[in-house]
Amino acid sequence: MKSLKFFLIIFFLNSSFSSASENNLKIKITKNLRCLICQGQSIYDSDSNFANSVKVLVEKKLDEGLSEKKIYSYLKDKYGQWILYDPKFDKNTYFLWLLPVFFFLIGGAIIFKLFIIKRN
Amino acid sequence: MKNKILPIILTFVFIIIFFVFYKGLQNSNIYTPKVEFKKIIPSFEAKIFDSDDKISSNQIFNREKFYLLNIWASWCVPCREEHPYLMNLMKNKDIEIVGLNYKDDIKNAKLFLKELNNPYKIILSDDDGIIAIEWGAYGVPESFLIYDNKIIKKIIGPINNIRILELEELIK
Amino acid sequence: MASLIGYYSLIFGLCSSFFIIFVSIRNFRNLNNFDNKIINLTFLQFFFVIVSFLSLIISFVVSDFSNETVFNHSHTTKPLFYKISGTWGNHEGSLLLWLLVLTLFILLFLLTSKKQNKRYRILTLLFQQIIIIGFFIFVIKTSNPFNYIFPVPDEGLGLNPILQDPALAIHPPILYLGYVGSSIIFSSTLAATSLNYIDKEWAKHTKQWVLVSWIFLTLGILLGSIWAYYELGWGGFWFWDPVENVSLIPWLALTTLFHCILVLEKRLILTSWVIVLSISTFTLSMCGTFLVRSGILNSVHTFANDPERGVFILIFLFCLIFLSLLIFFFFHNTENKKISNFFWFSKETSILINNWFMMYFLTVVLVGTIYPIFLEVITSEKISVGPPFYNKLIVPILIPFLLVMAIGPKLKWIKSELQNKISLVLFLIISFLLSIFIIRNFNIGFLINTILVASAFFLFFITLRDFFVRNLKNFSQNLAHFGFSLFILSILFNNIFSTEIITNLKIGETHVTEKFKINFESINQKNEKNFKSIVGKFNIESIDGVVEILNPELRIYNQPNIVTSEADIKTNLLSDKFMTMNLVQNQEYFNIRYQIKPFMIWIWISVLMISFGGLISLLKKNEK
Numbered sequence: 001m002k003s004l005k006f007f008l009i010i011f012f013l014n015s016s017f018s019s020a021s022e023n024n025l026k027i028k029i030t031k032n033l034r035c036l037i038c039q040g041q042s043i044y045d046s047d048s049n050f051a052n053s054v055k056v057l058v059e060k061k062l063d064e065g066l067s068e069k070k071i072y073s074y075l076k077d078k079y080g081q082w083i084l085y086d087p088k089f090d091k092n093t094y095f096l097w098l099l100p101v102f103f104f105l106i107g108g109a110i111i112f113k114l115f116i117i118k119r120n
Numbered sequence: 121m122k123n124k125i126l127p128i129i130l131t132f133v134f135i136i137i138f139f140v141f142y143k144g145l146q147n148s149n150i151y152t153p154k155v156e157f158k159k160i161i162p163s164f165e166a167k168i169f170d171s172d173d174k175i176s177s178n179q180i181f182n183r184e185k186f187y188l189l190n191i192w193a194s195w196c197v198p199c200r201e202e203h204p205y206l207m208n209l210m211k212n213k214d215i216e217i218v219g220l221n222y223k224d225d226i227k228n229a230k231l232f233l234k235e236l237n238n239p240y241k242i243i244l245s246d247d248d249g250i251i252a253i254e255w256g257a258y259g260v261p262e263s264f265l266i267y268d269n270k271i272i273k274k275i276i277g278p279i280n281n282i283r284i285l286e287l288e289e290l291i292k
Numbered sequence: 293m294a295s296l297i298g299y300y301s302l303i304f305g306l307c308s309s310f311f312i313i314f315v316s317i318r319n320f321r322n323l324n325n326f327d328n329k330i331i332n333l334t335f336l337q338f339f340f341v342i343v344s345f346l347s348l349i350i351s352f353v354v355s356d357f358s359n360e361t362v363f364n365h366s367h368t369t370k371p372l373f374y375k376i377s378g379t380w381g382n383h384e385g386s387l388l389l390w391l392l393v394l395t396l397f398i399l400l401f402l403l404t405s406k407k408q409n410k411r412y413r414i415l416t417l418l419f420q421q422i423i424i425i426g427f428f429i430f431v432i433k434t435s436n437p438f439n440y441i442f443p444v445p446d447e448g449l450g451l452n453p454i455l456q457d458p459a460l461a462i463h464p465p466i467l468y469l470g471y472v473g474s475s476i477i478f479s480s481t482l483a484a485t486s487l488n489y490i491d492k493e494w495a496k497h498t499k500q501w502v503l504v505s506w507i508f509l510t511l512g513i514l515l516g517s518i519w520a521y522y523e524l525g526w527g528g529f530w531f532w533d534p535v536e537n538v539s540l541i542p543w544l545a546l547t548t549l550f551h552c553i554l555v556l557e558k559r560l561i562l563t564s565w566v567i568v569l570s571i572s573t574f575t576l577s578m579c580g581t582f583l584v585r586s587g588i589l590n591s592v593h594t595f596a597n598d599p600e601r602g603v604f605i606l607i608f609l610f611c612l613i614f615l616s617l618l619i620f621f622f623f624h625n626t627e628n629k630k631i632s633n634f635f636w637f638s639k640e641t642s643i644l645i646n647n648w649f650m651m652y653f654l655t656v657v658l659v660g661t662i663y664p665i666f667l668e669v670i671t672s673e674k675i676s677v678g679p680p681f682y683n684k685l686i687v688p689i690l691i692p693f694l695l696v697m698a699i700g701p702k703l704k705w706i707k708s709e710l711q712n713k714i715s716l717v718l719f720l721i722i723s724f725l726l727s728i729f730i731i732r733n734f735n736i737g738f739l740i741n742t743i744l745v746a747s748a749f750f751l752f753f754i755t756l757r758d759f760f761v762r763n764l765k766n767f768s769q770n771l772a773h774f775g776f777s778l779f780i781l782s783i784l785f786n787n788i789f790s791t792e793i794i795t796n797l798k799i800g801e802t803h804v805t806e807k808f809k810i811n812f813e814s815i816n817q818k819n820e821k822n823f824k825s826i827v828g829k830f831n832i833e834s835i836d837g838v839v840e841i842l843n844p845e846l847r848i849y850n851q852p853n854i855v856t857s858e859a860d861i862k863t864n865l866l867s868d869k870f871m872t873m874n875l876v877q878n879q880e881y882f883n884i885r886y887q888i889k890p891f892m893i894w895i896w897i898s899v900l901m902i903s904f905g906g907l908i909s910l911l912k913k914n915e916k
Contacts, residue, residue, distance in 0.1 A: 027792075034676050036258045040533045042678070045526040047857070047874045047883065049223060050258045053249025060250065078256040085678025092673055096663045100656045100685055107648045114644075115636060127621040131614070138610050144588045144665045145602045195877065223877050 029058050029068055032085045033075065042085065158270040162254040169221055169243035170230070180242060186215040186291050187266040190240070191252055193224045194232035196260040202278035203236045209284065210239040214291050219243035222252055222260050265290060295359050298347030299438040305340035305391070306428040308333060309421050316414045316421075326410040330417065331402050337424075338395040345388045348437050349379045357448055360439040361385060367450035369822050377461035383585060383601075384437035386464055387427065393472040394424050401476050405497070415483035416476070422615075423475055426608045434601045453823070453849050454856055459519035463512060467539060470509025471577050474542060476501050477549075478574035482616060485567055486623045495557040495566070502553060503910040505573075506546045510903045513539050518896060525857045527870045527887050529895070532682050534589045537661040538580030544654040545573040551643045558705055559640060565647075567624060571616045576658075578609045588665055642700030649693045656685045687744060694747035694780065697773055698754040701766065716754070723749035745784055751777035768912060772905025778898035782891040789890045798881045809833045810886060823849040828873045832886065842886075844873040868892040 030044035035051045043051045043058075054075075061071050075083050087093045165176045181187055190206060192199040210217055219240035221229050226245075246252055255264060256274075265273040265287060272290060275283055312333045319327040348361070352375045357363045365382045366375055379385045398420040405413050431437070480498060484490050516536065521529040530536060549569040556566050583589050586602025660677045668674055699716070727745035755774035759767075795803045797812040804810075811831040818825045826846040833839050845858040855875065862869040867890040874883040 032678070032680060034678065040531060041526070045528060049249060049877060052876075052883075053223070053253055056248045057250050057253050075253075078253060079258070080674065082674045082676050085676050086680035087675050087677055092667060092671065092675065093663075096659060096667075096677065096681075097685075099659045099663075100652060103655045104648075104652045104689075107651055111644060111648055127617060130617060134610065134613055134617070138606065140666050140669050141582070141588065141606055142603070143669045145586055145599045145606070147588075147668060 025068065026055075026058055026062060029062075029071060030055055032072070033058075034083050034085055036079060036083060158272060161264075161266055161269050161271055164251055164254050166220075166244040166246065166251055169219070169245050170226060175242075175244070180218060181266060181269055183268050185267075188215055188217045188287070189220060189255070189264040189266060190217055191220045191222050191246075191255075191257055191260050191262045193222045193260050194228040195224065196222075198278040199261045200232075200236065202261055202280070203239075205279045205281075205284050206239040207237055209279075209287070212288070212291065215287075216241045220246050220251060220255075222246050223249050294347040294350045294354075294356060295438040295440065298344045298351070299436070301340045301344040301347065302428065302432055302438075305337050305344065305395075306425065306432065308337040308340060309425045309428065312337065313418065313421055316417055320411055320414045326406075326413060330414070331399070334395070334399045334402055334417065338392075338399050341388070341391045341395045345379075345392055348385055348388060349376055352376065352379045355448065357446070358440055358442070358444040359437075360441045361437045363441060363445055363448050366448040368447060370450070370456070373458075374456045374461065380464050381455055381461075384431070384435045386468075387431045387435050388437060389464060389468050390472050391424065391427050391431065393468050394420065394427060394475055397473055397476045398424070398479070401480070401501070408497070409487070409489065412480075412483050412487055412489055415486060416480040419479035419482045420475060423479070423612070426611075430601075430604055430608065434598075434604055453847070453854070454523060457519055457523050459515050459522065463515040463519060466508055466515060467512025470505050470507070470512050470546075471539065471542060471580075473501070473505040473508060474546065474573045474577055477505065477570045478616075481567055481570035482619050485619055488623065488625055490556075490563050490567065492557050492560060495553045498570075499550070499553045499557065500910060502546060502550050503906055506543070506550060507903050507906045507910065509539070509543050509546060510899065510906070513543060514896065514899045514903070521892070522859070522861065525859050525872050526885075527859070527872075527889060532657075532660070532677075532679050534661050535584050537657050538583055541580065541654055541657055541661075542573050542577045544650055544657070545569055545576055548647050548650045548654070549573060551647060555640050555643050561640070562644070564624065567620060571620070575609070575613055575616065578605070578612060582606055582609055583661070589661075637703065639700060639703040639705050642696050642703055646693060646696050646700065649689050649696070652689055653686055656682060687740060690780070691740075691743055691747045694744075694751045694777070697776070698751040701758075701769060701773065702754075715757075719753045719757075720746075720750055723747070723753060741784070741788065745781070748777050748780040748784060752781060768905045768907075768909035770905075771908065772902045775898045775901030775905060778894060778901065782894035782898055785891050786889055786895065790887060792885065792887045794883070794885050796876065796879075796881045797884050801881075803884075807835045808886075810884065812882070812884070820847075823847040828882065828884075830871060830873075830884070830886075832869075840869055842869060842871040844871045844884075846873060846875060863893055865893060866890065 027044060031042050033043040033054060035041045035043050035046035035048060035054075037048055037050045038046045041051075043054045045051075058071060061074065066074070072084055081088070081092075087096055089097055161177065161181060163177045165174050167173070168175055188206075188209065192203075206217060209215060217239050219242070221243055223246065244251065252258070252262075255262075257264075257276075259276070261278050263275040263279060264271050265275075273287070275287075279287075312330065315327060315333060316330055319330060348359075350356075351359045351362050352366050353372065355362065355366060355368050355375070357366075361382060361384045365385075366378050370378065380389045398417060401416060401420075402413060405416075477498065480501070484494050484498075513536075516539070517529040520531075521527065549566065552562050552566045552569060555562050582602065582605040585598075586605060587599060588602060660681055664675055664677060702716075724742075724746040726749055727742050730745065751773065755770050755777060758770050759774070791807075793803070793805060793808065793810065795810070797803055797810070799812055799815060802809055802811040809832070811833075813829040813831050816827045816829070818827070824847070826848070827843050828845075830842045830844070831839065832842060840862060842860045842862065844860045847856045847858060849856070857872050857874050859870055859872045861871075867888055870885075870887040870889055872885045874885075876883050
């Protein structure tokens with residue numbers, strides 16, 4: 001058992017895996033954008049004309065010094081919220097983010113009550 | 121008492137969900153970015169077709185005239201189909217057609233125009249597709265009706281009989 | 293001819309429902325033993341569906357284009373295997389598959405439940421018949437696979453070449469055995485609730501059905517992901533696409549249900565919860581079917597979108613929901629909730645807690661999938677919900693989930709003390725240190741990543757050790773949990789350590805980066821039967837001298853007129869090398885994507901382990 005762990009550690013020491021490549025931010029942004037003419041692909045994944053244009057655009061905007069947020073809002077201005085995969089937490093999406101949390105808390109409450117009852 | 125509340129709430133919730141889904145079915149699935157209010161046209165700089173000169177948008181669009189910005193490419197099949205309508209529209213003195221050649225090879229584009237004629241007062245080149253994105257377009261062909269530096273109407277897909285009539289109505 | 297037989301077979305199948313119902317109700321009411329005529333009739337119904345299904349297959353095989361479905365989805369030049377699998381690769385044909393599984397499972401249920409209470413068996417049959425009749429009507433009225441078209445065309449419209457793939461061909465049958473198979477759990481639960489029959493015996497025998505459904509569903513989802521990875525060309529295997537989510541949601545419900553039934557079997561508690569889950573699983577499957585086939589959602593799946601069909605399924609679905617609500621609240625006796633011993637530190641509690649977590653995961657996926665619909669109906673705003681949403685909500689809870697999963701099985705029923713606390717703490721520390729080492733050494737800055745990897749390692753080591761320490765006792769459970777830890781670890785490492793190089797290259801050019809030299813050596817063009825093939829030869833030399841040769845391919849099809857990119861994937865136990873090549877509009881160069889994806893194959897292997905664990909559990913119980 002211990003030798004197994006040892007082996008694993010050595011293995012990771014020797015491995016030539018590097019961390020994520022250059023253009024981290026560009027990749028992150030394009031993964032978060034929807035390819036509007038594809039069915040369910042991100043700009044990062046797609047090779048369509050539209051996707052390639054957006055990739056060039058993102059690179060240009062990054063070179064111009066725009067932040068990630070600014071790029072998202074630029075594209076949102078042109079195409080609507082639908083192009084962004086990460087739903088912002090605004091008045092439209094309160095329920096989206098909060099509903100699972102709400103159910104989570106309810107579940108917790110039920111279990112908690114179960115214990116309190118049983119304890120007594 | 122508690123036993124009665126839960127089923128009632130659940131029934132109520134499910135009825136609501138039912139109606140939402142039902143209504144959802146009626147909605148169209150094709151996403152068209154909304155152009156409800158008249159958006160101001162983007163300001164940009166573009167390369168003129170078949171030359172190295174650049175021109176900026178405020179030099180092209182005059183506030184008193186109607187313009188149709190048409191995004192096209194020689195490799196785009198529906199663009200061929202809509203071209204005759206553009207040739208017809210060119211004859212209308214109230215509107216000028218501005219072409220945006222999208223991700224095209226200049227030789228092929230010239231051949232296309234030679235074969236089908238040139239309705240464009242001026243043609244711009246969009247080699248990497250960025251100008252199209254400025255306009256909020258995502259494919260070819262797409263056209264924008266412009267007046268007073270505002271987008272009056274956006275047409276996605278080729279222009280056909282119905283759309284030409286709509287355009288002509290709006291131009292009057 | 294085949295179409296005629298197929299169509300009338302469906303009609304006869306529907307008619308046999310009424311005979312089944314008649315004979316069953318009569319048998320229910322009288323005092324006789326179970327009437328074996330019922331089994332014969334059920335078999336007859338199944339037989340009619342098989343005949344119908346075979347007729348459709350035959351129509352596809354002989355390319356009978358007088359059949360509208362065959363015309364729309366087949367082509368004379370398609371290989372035989374894909375002609376056959378084309379049968380269920382479309383909306384109408386896949387509904388026949390639904391009917392097939394529905395009728396088969398109820399038949400198997402009746403055959404394997406001979407020792408059970410007569411009224412229970414009949415009632416299960418009746419509930420299942422409601423579903424079956426609903427589908428018969430749906431098929432015959434709105435999705436007839438045997439429509440005639442005239443004049444008969446010479447050639448079909450051809451199936452998309454992307455869909456001509458072995459994994460995708462068997463993906464629907466396997467998936468449906470799980471997905472649709474949960475119908476039997478639905479029916480038998482409604483029956484048992486009505487008769488107040490929910491007890492340990494019932495739990496034991498229902499568990500088998502849950503396992504069967506679960507194993508197939510797991511494998512079905514796996515096949516879908518494998519197909520996406522190998523075929524779709526961008527190296528991903530899960531996109532949180534609505535159609536994928538729709539298969540994952542019942543899976544989560546089934547997994548939760550399975551664990552609840554384990555508790556019910558031992559301690560007769562959580563009965564309400566078991567009933568709710570059993571009903572919900574199939575309901576969620578139906579809901580998924582609705583979402584995917586009605587056109588209400590936007591996704592990669594190619595089913596025809598038809599609102600009329602959507603309305604039918606919607607109404608049918610809600611009828612089932614209201615029926616279930618009625619039976620649950622009317623019949624379910626919540627009196628036997630007197631639990632004398634329920635201690636905080638016990639196996640039941642750990643299962644309960646992880647149930648809670650899994651239900652949370654389920655709501656995340658469900659809400660994420662359905663919310664855009666609600667928003668659009670109410671406010672006309674259209675939003676996208678993609679991977680960032682799911683990742684943000686799921687990952688934090690995944691951590692305690694893994695930890696509980698590691699410790700839970702070690703606890704005893706009713707009341708437990710943690711034995712070997714020292715070794716557990718030791719493992720925890722080692723896991724934590726190991727992950728810090730890995731993450732810090734490779735410059736990944738996220739705390740959450742570290743903790744997540746540590747939790748996964750913890751589960752990994754605990755279950756691994758249990759293989760040796762506890763021998764064959766609970767082997768199936770250990771295997772499944774171990775597989776899950778491996779699954780999470782593979783995904784994490786794959787995510788963290790994947791690298792990618794994207795560049796444009798002309799033939800003969802070389803792209804040089806810090807770690808690699810990619811040389812575009814040549815291309816080879818060939819004309820195949822229904823496409824033109826362009827294969828690129830790429831020589832990739834890494835900094836430590838290792839050379840790989842990869843040959844991604846471009847296929848230009850003529851029927852239909854599309855271009856697909858076939859990735860070349862070199863797999864080994866440590867990583868996958870993944871390369872695609874794409875044409876760039878109007879240019880002489882190609883766009884090249886080279887990815888190194890560590891531990892890809894372990895993702896598939898771990899899911900197989902999980903299914904295998906389930907299979908062993910199923911076989912073990914059958915032996916007893």
